[in-house]
Amino acid sequence: MLQKGVLVTHGQALREGVRDGMPIALGYFVVSFTLGIAAKNAGLTPFQGFLASFFNNASAGEYAGFTTIAADAAYLEIALITLVANARYLLMSCVLSQKFSPDASIWHRIFVGFDVTDEIFGITVARPGRLDPYYNYGAMLVALPGWSVGTAVGVAAGNILPIEAVSALSVALYGMFLAVIIPPARQDKIVGALVLLSFLASFVAVHLPGLMELSGGTRTIILTVLLSGLAAYFFPVKEDASHGA
Amino acid sequence: MEHEIYVYLFIMSAVTLAIRILPLTLIRRQIKNRFLRSFLYYVPYVTLAVMTFPAILDATRTPAAGGLALVFGIALAWWGASLFKVAASCCVVVFLTEMVLL
Numbered sequence: 001m002l003q004k005g006v007l008v009t010h011g012q013a014l015r016e017g018v019r020d021g022m023p024i025a026l027g028y029f030v031v032s033f034t035l036g037i038a039a040k041n042a043g044l045t046p047f048q049g050f051l052a053s054f055f056n057n058a059s060a061g062e063y064a065g066f067t068t069i070a071a072d073a074a075y076l077e078i079a080l081i082t083l084v085a086n087a088r089y090l091l092m093s094c095v096l097s098q099k100f101s102p103d104a105s106i107w108h109r110i111f112v113g114f115d116v117t118d119e120i121f122g123i124t125v126a127r128p129g130r131l132d133p134y135y136n137y138g139a140m141l142v143a144l145p146g147w148s149v150g151t152a153v154g155v156a157a158g159n160i161l162p163i164e165a166v167s168a169l170s171v172a173l174y175g176m177f178l179a180v181i182i183p184p185a186r187q188d189k190i191v192g193a194l195v196l197l198s199f200l201a202s203f204v205a206v207h208l209p210g211l212m213e214l215s216g217g218t219r220t221i222i223l224t225v226l227l228s229g230l231a232a233y234f235f236p237v238k239e240d241a242s243h244g245a
Numbered sequence: 246m247e248h249e250i251y252v253y254l255f256i257m258s259a260v261t262l263a264i265r266i267l268p269l270t271l272i273r274r275q276i277k278n279r280f281l282r283s284f285l286y287y288v289p290y291v292t293l294a295v296m297t298f299p300a301i302l303d304a305t306r307t308p309a310a311g312g313l314a315l316v317f318g319i320a321l322a323w324w325g326a327s328l329f330k331v332a333a334s335c336c337v338v339v340f341l342t343e344m345v346l347l
Binding site: 019020022023027043044048051052055056057058061062065068069072073074075078079082083086087088089090091092093094095096097098100102106109110112113114115116118121122123125126163164167168169170171172173174175176177178179180181182183184185186191194195198199201202203206216219220223224227228229231232233235236237 | 247248250251252253254256257258260261262264265266267268269270271272273274275276279280281282283284285286287288289290291292293294295296297298299300301304305306310311314315318319321322323325326327328329331332333334335336337338339340343344
């Protein structure tokens with residue numbers, strides 16, 4: 001009975017989460033497949049690949065981790081590398097903490113936090129109003145298996161997808177990011193200018209000595225803190241507007 | 246192998262989960278500071294934009310395909326296409342572009 005009650009109240013959000021999570025899951029499956037090949041090279045079994053992906057769900061972080069395992073590095077090293085590669089999730093988690101209702105239970109916070117990925121973060125902030133944990137659970141329901149099973153299959157089967165498909169599907173995640181940032185950029189001139197500036201700065205950073213040597217994840221953090229900080233300083237948002245994202 | 250893979254996996258997972266879960270569970274109140282609120286408001290747009298470009302150019306077999314996908318994706322999102330449509334269209338654009346160019 002309790003189960004049924006939960007489904008009636010939260011079924012809508014859950015279904016929407018599954019709907020928006022489907023393209024994520026599909027993209028994840030393809031990307032994690034390649035990740036599985038890296039896991040295999042590091043000596044992981046399909047089951048270990050599944051475990052790594054289920055609990056980490058992070059492409060760059062896992063890739064860095066597998067490389068560290070392959071090098072038989074010290075345990076402290078893998079902790080530090082994971083910390084650096086995944087530090088941007090710390091920022092995302094801070095953002096989501098403000099989208100949660102202040103009286104949301106700690107369990108919802110823990111379970112939503114379990115799967116804060118670039119993509120799930122993207123669809124979560126795109127959804128208007130307060131964060132509904134059931135929306136995230138819906139997305140996780142398809143995205144997590146997509147990612148972790150994809151990794152296990154990648155370890156077991158290697159590269160069976162044709163290269164044309166891998167190339168085409170690899171932009172699905174970027175398409176999703178665009179669908180999240182472009183509509184607000186159209187509505188709000190400051191956000192629009194900020195998105196454009198972010199594109200430019202990111203392009204420059206990839207080619208600038210001193211920044212180009214850093215990992216993509218670290219560059220993302222530096223640029224995010226810098227540009228968001230400048231925008232917040234020069235264009236502080238009005239009190240009621242800050243619920244939007 | 247000198248080190249145990251399961252220990253590696255445990256450390257990786259513990260660090261990743263701590264990063265994701267700690268802010269969500271520790272910051273339970275609404276932040277009042279206007280600068281911090283504004284900062285957190287802008288973060289998603291900057292992060293996602295920075296991750297998209299120029300990375301999208303390197304994701305495909307030829308940068309032209311990624312570039313076209315970017316242009317189409319922006320146009321479709323601008324005109325209000327859904328998340329799924331934008332993502333799927335980007336894939337189709339890459340597939341067709343590479344079929345012509347490669």
